[in-house]
Amino acid sequence: MKKRYLRDIEVTEIGMGCMAFSHGYGKIPDEDYSIEAIRNAYQHGCTFFDTAEVYSPNLSGIGHNECIVGKALEPFRKNTVIATKLFLNHVGLGRSVYDEVRRHLEESMKRLRTDKVDVYYLHRLGSVAVEKVAEAMGRLIDDGLIRGWGLSQVDTDVIERAQNVTPLAAIQNIYSMVERDAEKAVIPYCMEHHIGFVPFSPIASGLLSGKITPDTKFERNDDVRNWVPQLSRENIRGNQPIIDLLKEYAQLKNATPAQISLAWMLHKYPNVVPIPGSKNKERIIENLNASEVHLAQEEFQALESALNQCKVYGHRGFRGL
Ligand SMILES: NC(=O)c1ccc[n+]([C@@H]2O[C@H](COP(=O)([O-])OP(=O)(O)OC[C@H]3O[C@@H](n4cnc5c(N)ncnc54)[C@H](OP(=O)(O)O)[C@@H]3O)[C@@H](O)[C@H]2O)c1
Numbered sequence: 001m002k003k004r005y006l007r008d009i010e011v012t013e014i015g016m017g018c019m020a021f022s023h024g025y026g027k028i029p030d031e032d033y034s035i036e037a038i039r040n041a042y043q044h045g046c047t048f049f050d051t052a053e054v055y056s057p058n059l060s061g062i063g064h065n066e067c068i069v070g071k072a073l074e075p076f077r078k079n080t081v082i083a084t085k086l087f088l089n090h091v092g093l094g095r096s097v098y099d100e101v102r103r104h105l106e107e108s109m110k111r112l113r114t115d116k117v118d119v120y121y122l123h124r125l126g127s128v129a130v131e132k133v134a135e136a137m138g139r140l141i142d143d144g145l146i147r148g149w150g151l152s153q154v155d156t157d158v159i160e161r162a163q164n165v166t167p168l169a170a171i172q173n174i175y176s177m178v179e180r181d182a183e184k185a186v187i188p189y190c191m192e193h194h195i196g197f198v199p200f201s202p203i204a205s206g207l208l209s210g211k212i213t214p215d216t217k218f219e220r221n222d223d224v225r226n227w228v229p230q231l232s233r234e235n236i237r238g239n240q241p242i243i244d245l246l247k248e249y250a251q252l253k254n255a256t257p258a259q260i261s262l263a264w265m266l267h268k269y270p271n272v273v274p275i276p277g278s279k280n281k282e283r284i285i286e287n288l289n290a291s292e293v294h295l296a297q298e299e300f301q302a303l304e305s306a307l308n309q310c311k312v313y314g315h316r317g318f319r320g321l
Pocket of ligand 1: 017020051152153172173199201203204205206207259275278279286287
């Protein structure tokens with residue numbers, strides 16, 4: 001698979017979002033299945049894997065997902081790039097921000113069975129100043145414990161404040177054909193400053209696969225799709241012209257709608273590295289194979305102008321992690 005860069009960290013142009021093996025999209029598969037799915041992705045050429053300390057069933061624990069990712073990738077660790085994320089809601093009494101971040105990192109490394117994390121993100125900006133976090137991340141890079149660092153779901157003001165302290169490797173924000181705010185300032189800023197942009201929910205939580213209809217029933221337990229506004233019946237109906245457009249291009253390119261939506265963003269920006277998520281072995285490979293779908297410049301332009309004429313109904317909402 002073709003490679004891209006998150007600053008100086010080489011990754012495959014499509015990564016794998018591992019969250020759904022632990023949280024967010026209903027019943028989780030058993031561990032053996034998840035491990036095999038991750039290893040299949042690796043065997044298929046994917047080397048970039050995304051997780052977070054909070055990805056656990058119902059967000060009720062810590063580390064479920066990191067343990068799976070760590071176990072799955074242990075035999076190939078040196079050929080892989082692992083990104084994980086921490087929450088920093090408070091700094092313990094008598095500890096510095098660096099001590100606190102390092103404590104989270106060491107726990108994550110144990111679960112990931114590694115002595116180094118490649119990309120370490122702050123999952124959400126909380127009460128700790130981003131400059132302090134940037135400083136701590138800079139020290140962890142100097143310590144040799146992380147290769148690069150990132151921020152998630154932030155705007156350019158925060159990115160710049162952080163970047164001025166310790167240059168960022170990646171920004172992970174929501175981005176898809178129906179969630180394009182990042183195009184205005186964040187992606188251009190990242191391009192200019194050699195920061196990788198890693199879209200989360202690039203298939204709009206499944207909407208852009210064309211498999212979701214107004215009658216689709218989501219799972220009852222731990223399924224974010226129940227509250228994603230874009231997936232209300234009315235909004236699914238409203239967004240149908242976008243799905244029809246994807247289906248038209250899918251037919252033209254002998255691909256699937258999900259693949260077209262990924263190929264669109266890969267064509268559009270050289271620093272974008274999407275991390276589609278799936279808990280299904282076949283769909284994981286389908287998404288990675290979007291790397292083989294090439295849009296000619298005229299095809300991209302036509303798709304882009306048709307998309308620009310479609311009204312987007314609803315947002316994904318930001319309660320998801
Ligand atoms: N930084 C953050 O705050 C944040 C927030 C959310 C997610 N993330 C990261 O981003 C990754 C991806 O985001 P996401 O999982 O929310 O959204 P996504 O990749 O846009 O969509 C996932 C959903 O789409 C379905 N799907 C995926 N590929 C499909 C295909 N080819 N055909 C049909 N359905 C398909 C999946 O169902 P099946 O499982 O049934 O295939 C799942 O329900 C996560 O795994 C996580 O690592 C980060």
